[in-house]
Amino acid sequence: MASSDKSYYVTTPIYYVNDAPHIGSAYTTTAGDVLTRWHRQRGENVWYLTGTDEHGEKLLRTARANGVSPQEWTDKLVREAWLPVLETIDAANDDFIRTTEKRHTERVQEFWQNLHDAGEVYKGSYEGLYCVACEEHKLPGDLEEGTGEYAGQLVCKVHHRPVETIREENYFFKLSQYTDKLLAYYEEHPEFVQPATARNEVVSFVKQGLQDLSISRTSFDWGIPIPWDTKHVLYVWIDALLNYVTAVGYGSDEEKFERTWPADVHLVGKDILRFHAVIWPAMLMAAGLPLPKKVFGHGWLLVGGEKMSKTKLTGIAPAQITDHFGSDAYRYYFMRAIPFGQDGSFSWEDLNARYTSELANDYGNLASRVAAMVGKYFGGVLPEASAHGPAEQTIADALAAAVATADERIGEALDFQGGLNAVFDFIKLVNGYLTEQEPWKVAKDESAEGQARLATILYTAAESLRAVAVLLNAVMPKSSAALWDSLGAEASLGELAKQPVQDAGRWGQLPAGSVVTKGAVLFPRLEERAEG
RNA sequence: GGGGCGGUAGCUCAGCCGGUUAGAGCAGAGGACUCAUAAUCCUUGGGUCGUGGGUUCGAGUCCCACCCGCCCUACCA
Numbered sequence: 304m305a306s307s308d309k310s311y312y313v314t315t316p317i318y319y320v321n322d323a324p325h326i327g328s329a330y331t332t333t334a335g336d337v338l339t340r341w342h343r344q345r346g347e348n349v350w351y352l353t354g355t356d357e358h359g360e361k362l363l364r365t366a367r368a369n370g371v372s373p374q375e376w377t378d379k380l381v382r383e384a385w386l387p388v389l390e391t392i393d394a395a396n397d398d399f400i401r402t403t404e405k406r407h408t409e410r411v412q413e414f415w416q417n418l419h420d421a422g423e424v425y426k427g428s429y430e431g432l433y434c435v436a437c438e439e440h441k442l443p444g445d446l447e448e449g450t451g452e453y454a455g456q457l458v459c460k461v462h463h464r465p466v467e468t469i470r471e472e473n474y475f476f477k478l479s480q481y482t483d484k485l486l487a488y489y490e491e492h493p494e495f496v497q498p499a500t501a502r503n504e505v506v507s508f509v510k511q512g513l514q515d516l517s518i519s520r521t522s523f524d525w526g527i528p529i530p531w532d533t534k535h536v537l538y539v540w541i542d543a544l545l546n547y548v549t550a551v552g553y554g555s556d557e558e559k560f561e562r563t564w565p566a567d568v569h570l571v572g573k574d575i576l577r578f579h580a581v582i583w584p585a586m587l588m589a590a591g592l593p594l595p596k597k598v599f600g601h602g603w604l605l606v607g608g609e610k611m612s613k614t615k616l617t618g619i620a621p622a623q624i625t626d627h628f629g630s631d632a633y634r635y636y637f638m639r640a641i642p643f644g645q646d647g648s649f650s651w652e653d654l655n656a657r658y659t660s661e662l663a664n665d666y667g668n669l670a671s672r673v674a675a676m677v678g679k680y681f682g683g684v685l686p687e688a689s690a691h692g693p694a695e696q697t698i699a700d701a702l703a704a705a706v707a708t709a710d711e712r713i714g715e716a717l718d719f720q721g722g723l724n725a726v727f728d729f730i731k732l733v734n735g736y737l738t739e740q741e742p743w744k745v746a747k748d749e750s751a752e753g754q755a756r757l758a759t760i761l762y763t764a765a766e767s768l769r770a771v772a773v774l775l776n777a778v779m780p781k782s783s784a785a786l787w788d789s790l791g792a793e794a795s796l797g798e799l800a801k802q803p804v805q806d807a808g809r810w811g812q813l814p815a816g817s818v819v820t821k822g823a824v825l826f827p828r829l830e831e832r833a834e835g
Numbered sequence: 836g837g838g839g840c841g842g843u844a845g846c847u848c849a850g851c852c853g854g855u856u857a858g859a860g861c862a863g864a865g866g867a868c869u870c871a872u873a874a875u876c877c878u879u880g881g882g883u884c885g886u887g888g889g890u891u892c893g894a895g896u897c898c899c900a901c902c903c904g905c906c907c908u909a910c911c912a
Contacts, residue, residue, distance in 0.1 A: 500840080504907055507838080511908080573906085603905095640847080646905085653847065656861055664874060672871035679870070738876040743869065761870095824872050 310350040311342045312566045316575060317354040317402065317546050320380045321362045324388040325618035326637075326649065327572070327604050333634050334601065334643060334719065335570050336394040340777035341714050344804040350563050352550050354400035355385050359539040363525035373525045377403060391621045393630040393780060400550040402527075402543055410549040411542055412530045414590060415518070418476070419531055423589045429473040429517045474519040474535060481585035482513045488584065494597060496580045497717075498644040501573055501600035505580045516541075516582065544583045548592065566595040568717070576600040599717055602646035604637075624654070631779035632658050632826065638719035638778055639727075659828060666730050666771075667782075667825035672737065673764040674789050674821040680746050685765055685791070686758035687815035695763045698736055699810040702770050705729040706808030709774055714804075719778075726774050733767045736760075765790060766813045772799060773807040782825045791818035 315331045318324065332353055339351040357377040366376035381401060389396060400407060418424050489495060489506050496502035519535035520526065526536030545553075547566055552559035571579050579598045587594050606619070625633045636654050639661070641647025677685060688695065705725045713722035742760045745753055769790055776783040776799055787799040795814045796802065 500906095503839080508907075605905095642848095646841095648847070650846085653861085656846085660861060663872060668872055668874050670871090672875080674871090676870045734875055735877095737870075738868075741868080741870090746870085821871095826872080828872055828874090 308348065308562055310348040310563045311339070312350045312551070312563050313339050313342075313352070313568045314547050314566055314570065315353040316571050316579075317356040317400065317543055318385065319359075319362075320355040320357045320377050320385060320401075321359075321365055323618065324384055324620065326621055326624070327618075329388060329392050329621045330604055330637055331570050331572060331601065332389070332394050332396075333392055333637055334717075335568075336392070336396070337634065337638055337713070337719060337777050338568065338570075338717065340395060340780070340800075341710075341804060344773075344777060344800060344802065345710075345714065346803055348562075350398070350551065351396045352398050352400060352547070353389070353394070353396045354398075354546055354550065355381055355402070356539065356543040356546075357381075357401055357403045358526040358536070358542055360520075360523045360525065363523055366525075374403060377401075388621055391625050391630065392633060395780075398550055400546045402546060406555065407546060407549045408527050410554045411527050411537065411545045413554050414545055415537065415541075416530045418586075418589050419474075421589070423477050424474050424518070425477070427473060427475045427515070429471050429475075471521060473517040473521075474529060474532070475515040476518045476541070476586070476589070478513045478516040478582065478585050481588060482509060484588055485509050485513075485581060485585060488594070495594070496576070497597060497599045501576055501580075501644075505576060508577065509581060513581070513585075540578055540582070541586070544578060544586065547583075547595070553592075565593040567597065569595050569598045571598060571600055573600040573602060599644070601643050602641070604641070605646055605648045606650070619649075627829065628654065628658055629781070629826075631782045632662055635662060635723070635779055639723045640720075642720050643717055655829075658826065661727060662826040663824075663828050665727065665734065667827075669730055669734050669737075669764075670768055670786055670789065670825050671821065673761065673768060674819055676742055676746075677761050677765060677819040678821055680742070680757060680761065683819050685813065685815050685817040685819050686762060688759040688762035688766075688811075690752070690755040690759040691763075692759075694736065694740065695759060698733060698763055698767060701729055701732050702767060702810065703808035706770065706774065706805070710805050713777070723778065726771065729767070730771060733764055737764055762813075762815065765817075765819060766811065769796075769813040770807045773802040773804060776800060776802075777804070785822055785825055789820055789822045791820065794818070 313335050315335045316328075318328050322328075335351060335353070339349045343349045355377075357373075362377065363373050366373040369376060371379075386399070389399075402408070415424065486506070486509055489502065489509070493502070496505050516538075518538050518541045519529055519532075520538055521535050524536055526539065527542050529535040529537060547569065548560070548564055551563035553564065554560075569579050569583075576598070580600075583598075584594045621633065624636075628636075632654075636657055637649075640653060640657060641649075677683060705728065708725035709722040712718040712725065737760070740756075740760045742757055745757045745760065748754075748756075768786060769792055772783045772786040772790065772792070780800075784799055787793060790813060792813055793799070795817060796812060
């Protein structure tokens with residue numbers, strides 16, 4: 304297999320199906336979608352995977368509470384909530400894996416059977432603390448000194464009631480054996496865990512030494528049975544992580560697996576970084592499989608200065624935003640307003656302000672004024688730039704720089720904000736160019752020179768927009784398509800998605816004679832949206 | 836308890852190894868223009884740089900203590 308055939312493979316976490324999809328999970332999916340669209344537009348083979356995590360005790364309980372089987376419950380949630388949200392945010396994933404699918408469960412069983420056969424798994428007993436009220440196992444850090452009648456005992460921080468000690472026969476994965484191997488790997492591959500702050504936390508955690516990991520449960524049965532001892536089901540995480548390989552043909556389609564694995568980027572929220580940067584690579588090492596090239600832990604979305612938590616998820620559903628602003632603005636906002644890798648504040652005010660200022664006024668209005676002038680002065684037929692001078696060259700040079708920056712920032716550094724800044728700085732520059740050149744005044748000069756200048760100014764603006772449409776297609780596919788259409792570009796240049804993004808700065812691609820029409824405005828000004 | 840990060844203009848944030856009048860975007864104010872989605876372009880704002888000390892000729896920028904928010908991690912019983 305030639306290396307050039309290797310797909311650029313990006314994953315999101317598989318989301319726990321029992322939780323309602325909110326903007327936090329959609330944030331990861333959006334970022335992955337922008338990243339993969341960008342790489343596709345470079346002409347690379349790309350594979351973008353997302354999906355749902357469907358096992359575990361919590362899901363079993365909700366299913367029962369709703370009087371249906373866990374499979375029925377999970378089917379319903381996927382159908383009614385998780386698949387629709389992909390439409391809502393306009394994600395173009397190549398596959399969607401569910402951990403209840405045979406292609407997953409069978410491969411997972413083989414994987415662990417192999418590790419068991421190889422001596423990586425042993426039977427032991429697990430002793431843990433359990434809060435009956437929470438119905439969860441607790442770590443020492445989840446507990447505190449009791450007071451009053453529970454004085455002297457450790458109580459759950461949530462319920463302030465004593466926890467029970469529970470002993471269970473479990474299978475264990477020899478994670479402890481991988482402490483040094485992981486540390487060596489982090490050392491050799493400093494880019495493996497990003498950003499650097501996330502990497503530091505992972506490294507310092509592993510340096511303390513790893514404990515073997517309990518990988519099975521016997522207290523409930525909604526999970527993948529351990530093949531050699533079917534009273535046990537696999538711990539959800541240990542099952543879920545394998546989706547990244549089972550979905551691309553591990554153990555079933557070697558050709559596809561070779562072409563896809565290892566993943567180029569695992570996108571994860573920083574809360575689940577440890578599973579992806581410690582446990583997952585150890586599992587792969589144990590199985591003799593290549594490790595993913597990069598695990599990127601992005602930040603939280605803060606609402607009102609606080610982390611959006613699952614529990615107090617009065618949360619915001621993506622559709623609440625897209626219903627009003629549209630999916631393009633949704634995608635733009637989260638990529639532009641929040642530095643990927645850092646926590647960022649979400650507010651309706653900020654969203655509204657950016658929509659109006661950046662999308663409607665700067666970008667959309669530029670497209671409108673250019674299309675209007677080509678229509679008004681040249682009957683909608685793009686004229687030739689016969690008087691290209693220094694002012695035009697400045698624009699062309701700035702474009703080339705913006706393209707280079709955007710390609711590096713978005714395509715390599717996963718700095719979506721930086722990439723969008725470059726594009727929008729360019730848009731502002733073109734607005735300024737028009738104001739300086741005053742084509743509406745030049746239009747009154749009917750001399751040949753005057754008309755040549757007018758033609759050149761409008762060509763320059765239209766050609767700039769052509770590049771902007773190409774550059775923004777990964778972030779805002781719908782409005783970019785509308786702009787492409789308005790410029791009449793498809794007739795000569797072909798499909799927008801086929802325009803190589805790294806070549807967008809080559810000046811003069813939009814041919815004179817293109818039919819420019821003033822379609823619907825890209826981002827109509829919106830009524831002030833009320834709180835929440 | 837230990838470790839880390841953050842607290843800078845109304846809002847969101849930049850400010851590298853200390854050095855002339857602390858910056859950007861948005862919002863606000865004034866002006867220009869009219870091709871355009873009352874849009875665009877130009878100009879403009881004086882904020883105890885969390886608090887209190889200290890080092891220094893000079894400190895958001897270094898040191899100490901403290902307050903607030905968050906993250907990682909422990910002990911113990």
